[in-house]
Amino acid sequence: xxxxxxxxxxxxxxxxxxxxxxxxxxxxxxxxxxxxxxxxxxxxxxxxxxxxxxxxxxxxxxxxxxxxxxxxxxxxxxxxxxxxxxxxxxxxxxxxxxxxxxxxxxxxxxxxxxxxxxxxxxxxxxxxxxxxxxxxxxxxxxxxxxxxxxxxxxxxxxxxxxxxxxxxxxxxxxxxxxxxxxxxxxxxxxxxxxxxxxxxxxxxxxxxxxxxxxxxxxxxxxxxxxxxxxxxxxxxxxxxxxxxxxxxxxxxxxxxxxxxxxxxxxxxxxxxxxxxxxxxxxxxxxxxxxxxxxxxxxxxxxxxxxxxxxxxxxxxxxxxxxxxxxxxxxxxxxxxxxxxxxxxxxxxxxxxxxxxxxxxxxxxxxxxxxxxxxxxxxx
Amino acid sequence: xxxxxxxxxxxxxxxxxxxxxxxxxxxxxxxxxxxxxxxxxxxxxxxxxxxxxxxxxxxxxxxxxxxxxxxxxxxxxxxxxxxxxxxxxxxxxxxxxxxxxxxxxxxxxxxxxxxxxxxxxxxxxxxxxxxxxxxxxxxxxxxxxxxxxxxxxxxxxxxxxxxxxxxxxxx
Amino acid sequence: xxxxxxxxxxxxxxxxxxxxxxxxxxxxxxxxxxxxxxxxxxxxxxxxxxxxxxxxxxxxxxxxxxxxxxxxxxxxxxxxxxxxxxxxxxxxxxxxxxxxxxxx
Numbered sequence: 001x002x003x004x005x006x007x008x009x010x011x012x013x014x015x016x017x018x019x020x021x022x023x024x025x026x027x028x029x030x031x032x033x034x035x036x037x038x039x040x041x042x043x044x045x046x047x048x049x050x051x052x053x054x055x056x057x058x059x060x061x062x063x064x065x066x067x068x069x070x071x072x073x074x075x076x077x078x079x080x081x082x083x084x085x086x087x088x089x090x091x092x093x094x095x096x097x098x099x100x101x102x103x104x105x106x107x108x109x110x111x112x113x114x115x116x117x118x119x120x121x122x123x124x125x126x127x128x129x130x131x132x133x134x135x136x137x138x139x140x141x142x143x144x145x146x147x148x149x150x151x152x153x154x155x156x157x158x159x160x161x162x163x164x165x166x167x168x169x170x171x172x173x174x175x176x177x178x179x180x181x182x183x184x185x186x187x188x189x190x191x192x193x194x195x196x197x198x199x200x201x202x203x204x205x206x207x208x209x210x211x212x213x214x215x216x217x218x219x220x221x222x223x224x225x226x227x228x229x230x231x232x233x234x235x236x237x238x239x240x241x242x243x244x245x246x247x248x249x250x251x252x253x254x255x256x257x258x259x260x261x262x263x264x265x266x267x268x269x270x271x272x273x274x275x276x277x278x279x280x281x282x283x284x285x286x287x288x289x290x291x292x293x294x295x296x297x298x299x300x301x302x303x304x305x306x307x308x309x310x311x312x313x314x315x316x317x318x319x320x321x322x323x324x325x326x327x328x329x330x331x332x333x334x335x336x337x338x339x340x341x342x343x344x345x346x347x348x349x350x351x352x353x354x355x356x357x358x359x360x361x362x363x364x365x366x367x368x369x370x371x372x373x374x375x376x377x378x379x
Numbered sequence: 380x381x382x383x384x385x386x387x388x389x390x391x392x393x394x395x396x397x398x399x400x401x402x403x404x405x406x407x408x409x410x411x412x413x414x415x416x417x418x419x420x421x422x423x424x425x426x427x428x429x430x431x432x433x434x435x436x437x438x439x440x441x442x443x444x445x446x447x448x449x450x451x452x453x454x455x456x457x458x459x460x461x462x463x464x465x466x467x468x469x470x471x472x473x474x475x476x477x478x479x480x481x482x483x484x485x486x487x488x489x490x491x492x493x494x495x496x497x498x499x500x501x502x503x504x505x506x507x508x509x510x511x512x513x514x515x516x517x518x519x520x521x522x523x524x525x526x527x528x529x530x531x532x533x534x535x536x537x538x539x540x541x542x543x544x545x546x547x548x549x550x
Numbered sequence: 551x552x553x554x555x556x557x558x559x560x561x562x563x564x565x566x567x568x569x570x571x572x573x574x575x576x577x578x579x580x581x582x583x584x585x586x587x588x589x590x591x592x593x594x595x596x597x598x599x600x601x602x603x604x605x606x607x608x609x610x611x612x613x614x615x616x617x618x619x620x621x622x623x624x625x626x627x628x629x630x631x632x633x634x635x636x637x638x639x640x641x642x643x644x645x646x647x648x649x650x651x652x653x654x
Contacts, residue, residue, distance in 0.1 A: 387553060388553055395562045399566065399569070402566055402589055405586065406570075411581060418585045418589070425595070434603070437613055440617065440620065444621075445623075445624075453631065459635060460581070474576060478572055479572060482572045482575070483568075494561075500604050501606065504607070505603065514610055517611070525618060529618055537628075540632035541632075543636050544636055
């Protein structure tokens with residue numbers, strides 16, 4: 001049961017090997033992996049949109065979409081048909097080539113990250129020796145098509161949104177990268193398969209003091225990288241119409257939408273791999289554990305969306321540079337200390353240093369927090 | 380595996396030709412934004428070329444640093460100084476013909492020297508695969524001094540860039 | 551690396567270098583000059599990696615050097631663009647031949 005998909009693929013390749021030469025079977029193996037990922041990505045994205053609308057609906061004390069199929073299960077199909085058949089409007093003075101390229105360039109990296117995600121035991125598409133670094137590099141390309149999209153629209157609001165988005169994404173990449181460093185230190189390898197194998201049994205990294213802090217920092221940075229609320233200043237409907245994808249409609253908007261949800265899934269999957277133990281778990285098949293943990297994290301992301309108000313842009317930047325970055329640096333030091341002092345001393349001192357530093361940083365930042373505005377009501 | 384090798388070789392030569400075409404785009408396109416996009420394409424092509432040399436860490440580092448950060452800074456600067464560059468004017472100054480001749484002469488000279496030199500190919504290095512931990516050991520061991528100097532340089536550049544580009548808020 | 555002879559890679563990086571130098575010499579826009587500098591630095595990087603793979607005695611020397619060159623290129627661009635922004639704010643121009651107050 002655990003190796004169900006691996007055995008399916010091996011059976012299929014054996015069947016092909018009966019009447020095809022060797023190198024063609026190798027090519028077929030690559031094609032099968034590619035096709036599975038290309039189908040899995042958009043399929044997950046479709047049902048993620050439905051999940052989000054239902055959960056947000058329940059948080060807001062109403063049902064989500066429930067007309068289109070039983071429990072609204074065919075709603076994504078209806079959404080897809082709508083997106084395909086909408087008219088494609090291009091701004092007249094915009095840059096047509098870049099307007100066309102931006103949605104394409106944003107979807108390709110979102111799909112490429114699926115290659116290093118370990119979906120189960122022996123179920124990584126490509127176990128690269130630099131898996132974690134590959135994921136960081138590919139998700140850092142995402143800032144670039146946002147600029148392209150906002151520039152090509154020739155719209156003041158799109159340009160403002162694009163610059164804010166780029167600043168936000170570049171600032172939050174740094175705590176994200178530094179939060180991964182303790183994980184790499186402890187598992188002595190950059191490959192995602194090795195990182196999951198180093199957390200065997202129930203020794204997940206999140207149950208250690210530095211792992212917990214690292215997981216929280218990485219999770220916040222992941223929410224920012226997908227432009228999800230409460231950090232969704234680039235797409236804030238009340239301020240910037242729709243941000244950098246204002247002038248997009250139809251299938252191009254669907255690509256931006258797809259890239260955002262696939263990014264959310266991928267970042268949750270990587271957080272699970274690096275901190276929560278990947279596919280490790282006692283009783284059930286490994287891929288069931290993996291998808292369960294990933295969807296638990298995605299549920300938390302949707303919960304944050306329904307609960308918190310939006311950050312202002314200066315609060316956002318201050319949070320990254322003045323709070324998250326020092327925390328990640330102290331985290332790295334504490335990890336080293338924890339590794340060389342196993343036992344109660346290591347745990348106690350690490351926990352104390354992290355908590356103490358958190359309070360110190362909050363106290364140091366207090367003079368710089370903008371003061372609350374006092375509203376006077378007219379009588 | 381001859382077919383496979385031939386396919387890989389064709390792929391690598393196409394990659395090099397494509398990178399050169401995008402590099403020509405960088406220096407000749409009038410619209411500065413398009414030139415920055417061509418630069419991004421050149422950098423990604425170079426990163427893929429590093430993969431041919433089994434330097435995967437360098438490829439990932441190149442994409443992370445160059446395409447993720449340097450291009451973002453360049454595009455920020457282009458967007459902030461935008462309305463001047465929108466004029467459709469000639470982008471080449473008066474020195475374009477002598478520059479072309481000079482560069483061609485330089486290329487021919489260096490090319491001749493390059494093709495004549497017998498490069499001492501070391502077979503043991505050809506098969507060596509450098510892993511990330513080897514790089515880490517080298518960086519902390521033999522090259523720790525340049526590493527520390529570059530961190531000081533980065534701090535200096537950070538402070539310098541902020542000081543130069545700050546608005547003068549003197550009353 | 552047994553696929554491509556060393557000379558071909560060197561000719562490619564030489565061509566990239568030449569295109570970069572042509573860009574530095576002829577672009578009017580200062581940001582255009584900066585992105586041509588990036589091309590030159592990339593050509594040097596390709597050379598370093600090619601040589602570290604084939605003729606060097608210790609294979610990780612070239613790679614460490616490449617890391618430093620990438621860091622210095624990023625620094626160059628950052629400080630150069632800060633200067634461009636300061637120039638734009640005071641002279642309202644970003645063309646290299648319109649900034650000639652100190653010429654004779």
